[in-house]
Amino acid sequence: MSDGASTLSAAAQPPLVRRSFLLWALAALACALALPHFANAYVTEVATTALLYVVLCLGLNIVVGYAGLLDLGYAAFFAVGAYTTGILTSEFGFNFWLTIPVAMAAACLAGIIIGAPTLRLRSDYLAIVTLGFGEIVRIIARNLDITGGASGLVGIERPEILGFKLMQVQHFYYAFLVLALLAVFVCLSVERSRMGRAWFYVRYDEDAAAGIGINRVSAKLQAYMMGAVIASVAGCLYAAKMTAISPESFTFNQSLLILLGVVLGGMGRIPGVVLGAILVALLPEVLRGAGTYRPLVTAVALLAIMLFRPNGLWPDKRG
Amino acid sequence: MTTMALLEVRDLRLSFGGLKVLQDISFSVEKGAINSLIGPNGAGKTSLFNCLTGFYKPKGGSIRLGGRPITGLPPHRITALGLARTFQNIRLFKEMSVLENAMSGQHCRSRHGIVSAILHLPSQRREEERIRAAGMRWLDFVGIAEHAHRLAGGLSYGDQRRLELARALASTPEIILLDEPAAGLNEREKLDLVHLIRRIRDETGVTVLLIEHDMGLVMQVSEKIVVFDYGQKIADGAPEAVRADPKVIEAYLGTED
Amino acid sequence: AEIKIGIVAPMTGQLASEGQDMENAVKMAIDAANAKGGVNGDKITTTTADDACDPQQAVTAGSKLVSEGVTAIVGGYCSGAVLPTLKIYGDAGVPFVIIGANSTKLVAANQGNAFLANSTGDMQATTAVDLFKKNGYKKIAVIDEGDAYSSDLAKLTAEAFKNAGGEIAAKETTTAGEQDYSAVVTKVKSSGADAVFWTAYHAGGALLTKQLRQAGFQGGIVLGDGNNSPEYLEIAGSAGEGVFLLSPPTVDLLSGAADFKAKYKEAYGRDAGAYAALSHDVGDLIVDAIARAKSADQKAIIEALKASDFKGLAGEIKFTDKNTLQTSNFRPVIAKGGKWVADE
Amino acid sequence: MTLDLVIQQLVNGLIVGSFYALIALGYSMVFGVIKLLNFAHGDIYMSGAFVGLIVFSFVGVWVGNGWLGVVCALLVSMLAVGLLGVVIERFAYRPMRNAPRLSILITALGASMVLNGSALALTGGRHFAFNTDLGFAGLDVSAVHITYTQIVLVAASILLMAGMQAFVSRTMYGKAMRAVSIDMGASRLMGIDVDRVIALTFFMGSALAAGGGVMAGAYYGSVHFFMGFIMGLKAFTAAVIGGIGSVPGAMLGGLLLGLLEAYGSSLPFVGSEWRDVFVFGALILFLVFKPTGLLGRSVVERV
Amino acid sequence: MDTDIVLAADRIVARYGSIEALHGVSLAIRRGQIVALLGANGAGKSTTLRTLSGLIAASSGSVRFLGEDITRVPAHRLPHRGLVHVPEGRRIFGDMTIRENLDLGSFTLTDDAERRRRLDHVFELFPILAKRHNGDARNLSGGEQQMLAIGRALMAAPKVLLLDEPSMGLAPQLIKEVMNIVQRLNREGVTILLVEQNSKVALKFADYGYVLKGGRIVLEGRGTDLANDDAVVSAYLGGVAA
Numbered sequence A: 001m002s003d004g005a006s007t008l009s010a011a012a013q014p015p016l017v018r019r020s021f022l023l024w025a026l027a028a029l030a031c032a033l034a035l036p037h038f039a040n041a042y043v044t045e046v047a048t049t050a051l052l053y054v055v056l057c058l059g060l061n062i063v064v065g066y067a068g069l070l071d072l073g074y075a076a077f078f079a080v081g082a083y084t085t086g087i088l089t090s091e092f093g094f095n096f097w098l099t100i101p102v103a104m105a106a107a108c109l110a111g112i113i114i115g116a117p118t119l120r121l122r123s124d125y126l127a128i129v130t131l132g133f134g135e136i137v138r139i140i141a142r143n144l145d146i147t148g149g150a151s152g153l154v155g156i157e158r159p160e161i162l163g164f165k166l167m168q169v170q171h172f173y174y175a176f177l178v179l180a181l182l183a184v185f186v187c188l189s190v191e192r193s194r195m196g197r198a199w200f201y202v203r204y205d206e207d208a209a210a211g212i213g214i215n216r217v218s219a220k221l222q223a224y225m226m227g228a229v230i231a232s233v234a235g236c237l238y239a240a241k242m243t244a245i246s247p248e249s250f251t252f253n254q255s256l257l258i259l260l261g262v263v264l265g266g267m268g269r270i271p272g273v274v275l276g277a278i279l280v281a282l283l284p285e286v287l288r289g290a291g292t293y294r295p296l297v298t299a300v301a302l303l304a305i306m307l308f309r310p311n312g313l314w315p316d317k318r319g
Numbered sequence B: 001m002t003t004m005a006l007l008e009v010r011d012l013r014l015s016f017g018g019l020k021v022l023q024d025i026s027f028s029v030e031k032g033a034i035n036s037l038i039g040p041n042g043a044g045k046t047s048l049f050n051c052l053t054g055f056y057k058p059k060g061g062s063i064r065l066g067g068r069p070i071t072g073l074p075p076h077r078i079t080a081l082g083l084a085r086t087f088q089n090i091r092l093f094k095e096m097s098v099l100e101n102a103m104s105g106q107h108c109r110s111r112h113g114i115v116s117a118i119l120h121l122p123s124q125r126r127e128e129e130r131i132r133a134a135g136m137r138w139l140d141f142v143g144i145a146e147h148a149h150r151l152a153g154g155l156s157y158g159d160q161r162r163l164e165l166a167r168a169l170a171s172t173p174e175i176i177l178l179d180e181p182a183a184g185l186n187e188r189e190k191l192d193l194v195h196l197i198r199r200i201r202d203e204t205g206v207t208v209l210l211i212e213h214d215m216g217l218v219m220q221v222s223e224k225i226v227v228f229d230y231g232q233k234i235a236d237g238a239p240e241a242v243r244a245d246p247k248v249i250e251a252y253l254g255t256e257d
Numbered sequence C: 001a002e003i004k005i006g007i008v009a010p011m012t013g014q015l016a017s018e019g020q021d022m023e024n025a026v027k028m029a030i031d032a033a034n035a036k037g038g039v040n041g042d043k044i045t046t047t048t049a050d051d052a053c054d055p056q057q058a059v060t061a062g063s064k065l066v067s068e069g070v071t072a073i074v075g076g077y078c079s080g081a082v083l084p085t086l087k088i089y090g091d092a093g094v095p096f097v098i099i100g101a102n103s104t105k106l107v108a109a110n111q112g113n114a115f116l117a118n119s120t121g122d123m124q125a126t127t128a129v130d131l132f133k134k135n136g137y138k139k140i141a142v143i144d145e146g147d148a149y150s151s152d153l154a155k156l157t158a159e160a161f162k163n164a165g166g167e168i169a170a171k172e173t174t175t176a177g178e179q180d181y182s183a184v185v186t187k188v189k190s191s192g193a194d195a196v197f198w199t200a201y202h203a204g205g206a207l208l209t210k211q212l213r214q215a216g217f218q219g220g221i222v223l224g225d226g227n228n229s230p231e232y233l234e235i236a237g238s239a240g241e242g243v244f245l246l247s248p249p250t251v252d253l254l255s256g257a258a259d260f261k262a263k264y265k266e267a268y269g270r271d272a273g274a275y276a277a278l279s280h281d282v283g284d285l286i287v288d289a290i291a292r293a294k295s296a297d298q299k300a301i302i303e304a305l306k307a308s309d310f311k312g313l314a315g316e317i318k319f320t321d322k323n324t325l326q327t328s329n330f331r332p333v334i335a336k337g338g339k340w341v342a343d344e
Numbered sequence D: 001m002t003l004d005l006v007i008q009q010l011v012n013g014l015i016v017g018s019f020y021a022l023i024a025l026g027y028s029m030v031f032g033v034i035k036l037l038n039f040a041h042g043d044i045y046m047s048g049a050f051v052g053l054i055v056f057s058f059v060g061v062w063v064g065n066g067w068l069g070v071v072c073a074l075l076v077s078m079l080a081v082g083l084l085g086v087v088i089e090r091f092a093y094r095p096m097r098n099a100p101r102l103s104i105l106i107t108a109l110g111a112s113m114v115l116n117g118s119a120l121a122l123t124g125g126r127h128f129a130f131n132t133d134l135g136f137a138g139l140d141v142s143a144v145h146i147t148y149t150q151i152v153l154v155a156a157s158i159l160l161m162a163g164m165q166a167f168v169s170r171t172m173y174g175k176a177m178r179a180v181s182i183d184m185g186a187s188r189l190m191g192i193d194v195d196r197v198i199a200l201t202f203f204m205g206s207a208l209a210a211g212g213g214v215m216a217g218a219y220y221g222s223v224h225f226f227m228g229f230i231m232g233l234k235a236f237t238a239a240v241i242g243g244i245g246s247v248p249g250a251m252l253g254g255l256l257l258g259l260l261e262a263y264g265s266s267l268p269f270v271g272s273e274w275r276d277v278f279v280f281g282a283l284i285l286f287l288v289f290k291p292t293g294l295l296g297r298s299v300v301e302r303v
Numbered sequence E: 001m002d003t004d005i006v007l008a009a010d011r012i013v014a015r016y017g018s019i020e021a022l023h024g025v026s027l028a029i030r031r032g033q034i035v036a037l038l039g040a041n042g043a044g045k046s047t048t049l050r051t052l053s054g055l056i057a058a059s060s061g062s063v064r065f066l067g068e069d070i071t072r073v074p075a076h077r078l079p080h081r082g083l084v085h086v087p088e089g090r091r092i093f094g095d096m097t098i099r100e101n102l103d104l105g106s107f108t109l110t111d112d113a114e115r116r117r118r119l120d121h122v123f124e125l126f127p128i129l130a131k132r133h134n135g136d137a138r139n140l141s142g143g144e145q146q147m148l149a150i151g152r153a154l155m156a157a158p159k160v161l162l163l164d165e166p167s168m169g170l171a172p173q174l175i176k177e178v179m180n181i182v183q184r185l186n187r188e189g190v191t192i193l194l195v196e197q198n199s200k201v202a203l204k205f206a207d208y209g210y211v212l213k214g215g216r217i218v219l220e221g222r223g224t225d226l227a228n229d230d231a232v233v234s235a236y237l238g239g240v241a242a
C-alpha cells in the first residue's frame, strides 16, 4: 500500500512535455526558424510542404491515432478549408483572416453531417464511408461553377498581417511553422485532457468505454470534428499560398498520403506523427532523381520501413 | 418492506431469435444491500446485466434505478445515473496505464471539453487534478496504488480484477454490478475479495449485486440471493432458504457428495 | 559557361507516357544544338522536374527548377498542374514556354513571361465547330473526363456550337481510368446525336470509340487533340476507321518530320508521341530565342520569344500580344486504314 | 427512360457488375481471413491483365486470337498471378501478422505502389491493345443487342464465383479459412496449417482478380498500368456493400454497384458527372440503415 | 528412457518478447495418468501448456512426445499425432456453428465415417451441443462454450489432452460434470494434463501433481500427498488453511 506522500505525487499532473525532450524540441525549433536564411527557395518550398503535412497529419492523428477511426477521406476537410478561403476571397472579396472562422464552421458542419450518422459503423465500413465522402466533396468541387469547376479557382488573395503582405515562400514557410506549432500545442493539450483520454478509451475498447459512462458516438464525433477543423485551417492557408486551387489537390491519394504520414512515423504520438509527416513530404523530393522509377523506389522504401518498424519509426510506448 | 428498493426490475423479457433468454423477470435490490445472482451456465445472468446496463435492449418490462426508469437508455447514460459494472471477461484498457484506467470512471462526473483544455482554463486544471486524485484514491482503496503507472495489461489476473472494480467505483455509482469477480482467483484471493466487497458497501455505501458461481463466496457475502434457471427466476430469498430450496438444488447446486 | 534549361512534365502518374515523350524530344533538340556548338558559344544542359500532373508536386517541381537557376523552362502538359506554377515562374521572371497545356485560364494567369506554344482551347473549339458543320452534324454529344483540360474544351465547344446554331444532344462526363463506358454510350445513343465529340485523352478515347461502335452507334466520332497517339489506333482497331481527330502537329502529319521520327525511334526505342514534334520545336525555339537574345539574360530571352518568327517541324510559331499562338496549329485528320491522314 | 434504355442499362450494369463482383470476391476473401484491406488487390488485377496479354500474344501465334487464346491467357495468368499473390503475402504481409492493423494497411498500400510502380517502370506508362477477334455476334432482346462474348463473360464470372462459394462453404479447407479468420491460435490447435490456409486464400483471391483482369483486358481491348486503381476502389466498395467477408455478399455487392452506376449515369435532370456522387451517396445512406452490408452478419457484441 | 512416459518437458525456457516466463521447467507425464499442474496466477501454467503444444516455441530445452522430439514441430502437426490442447479462455470459433466447430476439431481426419462416430460420441457426452448444433457458437453461455471446447478437442481423438482451467466460470454442478467427463476420458485411455486454479478440485482427481511458481517447478508429488499437506496448500496454492 502506498503512503500518502507518494499518492499525492502520483496524482500531480505531469508536465506537458518532459524536460529532456524539451531541449531537443527547442533545438529543432531553432533550426526550423533559421532554415529559410540558409536554404534556397526550393528547399524552403519543400519545407513548407512538410509543415503543411505536419498540420494535416496531426489533425488526422486525432481521428485515427487517438480515436481509432480509419478515415480515408480526410482530404475532403482540407478541401473545405481551401475552397472556403478561395471562394470567399476571390468571389466575395473577404479578408483572408475572416475566412478562417467560416472555414472552421463549415468543416464542423461537414464533420457532423457525415459523422453523426456513420460513426457508429465498424471501422472498415467507416473507411469506405469516409472514402466516399472524400470523393463526393471532390466531385462537387469539380462540377460547381462557384468552385471554378475542374480547373479550380485562380487569383486567390494573399493574406496581410499588419500591413505586411505574405508573398514569398519564406513568408508562407513561417506562417505554416506557426500553424504547425499551434497544432502541436493543441494536440498536446487535448491529449492530456478528459476528452483526449476518452478517445483512447473508445479506441481501445468501445464497450468498456460505454460501460463506464462515455458516450462513444459523441466522443468519436468530437474527434472527427476536431480533425476536420485542423484540416480546414491548413486548407485556408494552403489556398492563400497556392493562389490557385483545383480539385486535383484533394484526391483519394492525398488522403492516403496524409494517412501514410500518420502511420509511418508512429500513430498516436505527436513526435512520431511529425516525423512521419516530414518524411512523406521529403521522400518523393529526395527521390526525384529516380525519374520514372520514383514511385517504385518510394514504395520500396515505404515497405521496408513498415517491415522493419511495424509500429512506425518512432512508436508509442503503449504499443 | 420499509427501505426503498434502489434497483427494481419488473417483468423483464429478452429473446434472441427464438431463444427466450429472460422471461418475465422481477426482483429488486434494496439500497445498501449485497445481493447475488446465481444460476446454471446459460441461465441468463450476464444477459440480465447487459439489459440493466443498456447493452441489450429488453423486449419488454421495466427497470427502475432509484425510482427513475432507465429501460432502453444507452449504457453511458445509465452509468451517469449511478449504475456501474464490471465485465465477465475482463475488459480493461490494456494499453493504458493503471491510473488512466481508474480515471476513466470519472469521465461521467466531469465536464470540461476540448476548448477549455486548449485554453488551459484554471477550472479545467482543477478538474483534471480532481480526476487524478479520485483515480488514485480508488486504486488505493482496492490496494493497487503502487502499480498506478504500469500498463493495465501487465497486471496479474487478480490485480486486473481489482482494477476493474476501481474503475467502476470511480464513477461514484449508487450500485455496482459484478459479473463473476472471483473467476480465476485462488482461495486466498477470493477471501480478499470478500473483504473488499464488504468494504465497498460499508465504507462507501455502494450497493452491490454480483453474479458468482463460487457458492462459498456467495453464501458468505450475500444478504439475498436470486436464482435463475433457463431465463426464469426460480428462487429469491435469504442464503439459507435458497440453499435449502429443492428447486435450486435440482437446477444448480446438485446434491452434495 | 553553361546554359541550363528546365523541363517540367509528368514523368510519373497516368500521363507519364506523354511526359516522357516531351522530355525526350526536347532533349533531342538540345543535343542537336550542342552538337552544333551550343548557343552563343555556351553548352546547353537540361534538368527535368516531374510534376506528375499534380498541382502540389508541380509547385515544388517549379521552385526546384527556379532554385537550380535555370535560364528558361519548357514543358507543362496538364493545365491544372501548370496554373499554380505560373506565379512562381512569373515572380522569378523565368521565360516559360508551355508545350501541351492550353487551358484559357493560363492566359489570364500569365504574368508575361509564359508562352503557349500549343493552340488554346477556344481555337480548337472553333476548328471543331467548323468540322461539325462541314460534315453536316446538327446534334452533338460532348463527352469529357471531368479534368480541367477536357471539361474546359467541352464547355467551349458546346458554347461555340450552340452559337453557330447547333444543338447539344448530351453532355456527359466519364471517370479517368475506368474501362467501361457502356452507360454513357447507351445514353448518347438514345439522345439521337449525329456525332460524338470526345475532348479528353486517347486511352479513354479508344475505349469509347470501340464501345460506341460495338453498341451500333453509326454517327460521327470526333476527338480532341489529346487523342493523337499511335496507341489510339492500335486499341480502337477497326472501330477507329473514319474517326476525325483535331490533331496537334504530329510527326506523321508533317512532311518534314520523317527524319525526326526515325531518329526518335532509334534513340528511344518507341514511336514519337503526339507532342514529340511540338516539344522538339519548342526545344529549338528556346535555343533560337537565346541566340537572338545574344545572352542568357532572362528579360532579353522573353523579349526574343515575343518577337519569335519561328518555323519548325510542326509549323510556324508566332505569338500574339497575349503570348498565345497567332495561328491555330490544329489540323483535322481522319483515320483511314489504321493511319491518320489529312482530312480533305 | 424508355424500356429499351432500361434493359440496355441493365445489361450494362450486369457486365460491369460481374467484373466488380469478381474482384470484390478476392478482396472480401482476403479481408475475411486476415482482416486486411488489401489495397494491392486492384494492382493484382492489373498484373493479371498484363500477364494475360503477354501470354495471349505468344499463344495467339499458334491458336489464333479467338476464344482458345483467351482461355489459355486466362488460365496461365490466373496461375501465375495467383502465385504472385502468394509471394506478396509471404514477403509483405506475413512478417506483419502481429503488427497493428493500420500498419498492415500501410504495408498493403506499399505493396500496391510497388506493383504499380514496377508496371509503370516496365511499360513506360503506355496503353497496350489487347486485340481479340471475339466479334460482335449475339442475340437481340427487344432492341437491345447482347453479344455472345458478354454472355460468356457473365456466365464465366458467375461460374468462378459459384465455385468459390462451394469451396468455402463445403470443403474442410473452406471451414479452415473461416476458422483462421476468427482465431489463428485456436486454428493451429485444430491442426490447421495457418500459413498454408492464408497462402491458399491469397492464391485464390489473386487468381480471381487475374481472371477478371484478363477478361476485362480482352473484352475492352486495352491494358494499362493504372487500370487497377479505380477497379480496386470499386471492388472495395462492392465488397462493403455486400458485407465484407461474405462470398455471396461480394457477388451481390458487385452486381448492385454495377447497376447503381449504370442507372446513376442516366438519372434524369443530372448529368453523368454526378454519377459517383449518386453512387457514394447511396452507399453511405445504405450503410447508415444497414450497417453490416447486404449479407454481412449482424453481430450483437457480447460483453 | 521410461517407455511409459508419453509427454515430457526437459528444462524448457519460454519467453514473451523480452520477458522470460518459464525458466527451465521439466515434467513427465505417464500413460494413462491424470496429472495436475498447479500454481498461482501468472505462475506460468498456461505458458507451459502453450510450449508443450507448440503454440509458442521454447527458446531452449526440449519436449518429447511418444518418444519423439517435438520441440521444433509446429503446433498444427500435433493434433494429428494425438496431442491436443484445450486453451485457456476456450477459444471457440464464435462465428461458426457448433457443428462446424466440432468438425474443425477433426480437421486432419479424411474419413467421414470416423468423423461421424466421434461426433456421436461428443454429442452423447454433451447433449446440449447436439441440441443446438446448428446455432452459432458465440451465443452459447460461458459454460456451454467450455463444453464445446472440450468436445472439439475430443474430435481429434487425443492420446494426450492438455486442459487449461476447464472449470473456470462453470456452475458447481457443471464442474462436477466436467470433472466426471475428464475421468471418463481418462478411463477410456486418454492421458490428461490438467491445469487448475482450484487446487482442491484438481488434486482430488490427479494421480500426480506439479506446482509452478514464478516460472519454475517448486514441488511435485502424488496428488493425494500434495492435497493433504496443508503447508503446501497454503504456501503455494493460495489455499486457506482450514
Ligand SMILES: Nc1ncnc2c1ncn2[C@@H]1O[C@H](COP(=O)(O)OP(=O)(O)OP(=O)(O)O)[C@@H](O)[C@H]1O
Residues within 6 Å of the ligand: B016, B019, B021, B039, B040, B041, B042, B043, B044, B045, B046, B047, B048, B088, D300, D301, D302, E138, E139, E140, E141, E142, E143, E144, E169
Ligand atoms: N447476443 C446473443 N445472441 C444470442 N443468444 C444469446 C446472446 N447473448 C446471450 N445469449 C444466450 O442467452 C443465454 C443466456 O446467456 P448468459 O450469458 O446470460 O448466461 P449466464 O447466465 O451469464 O451464463 P454463465 O454463467 O455461463 O456466464 C445463453 O443460452 C446464450 O446462448
Ligand SMILES: Nc1ncnc2c1ncn2[C@@H]1O[C@H](COP(=O)(O)OP(=O)(O)OP(=O)(O)O)[C@@H](O)[C@H]1O
Residues within 6 Å of the ligand: B154, B157, B184, E016, E019, E021, E039, E040, E041, E042, E043, E044, E045, E046, E047, E048, E088, E197
Ligand atoms: N501474451 C503474453 N504476453 C506477455 N506476457 C505474457 C503473455 N501471456 C502471459 N504472460 C506472462 O507470462 C507469465 C506466465 O503467464 P501464464 O499465463 O502462463 O500464467 P498462468 O499460470 O497460466 O496464470 P493464470 O492462472 O492467471 O492463467 C505471467 O507473468 C504473464 O504476465
Ligand SMILES: [Mg+2]
Residues within 6 Å of the ligand: B045, B046, B047, B088, E142
Ligand atoms: Mg455469464
Ligand SMILES: [Mg+2]
Residues within 6 Å of the ligand: E045, E046, E047, E088, E164
Ligand atoms: Mg493461465
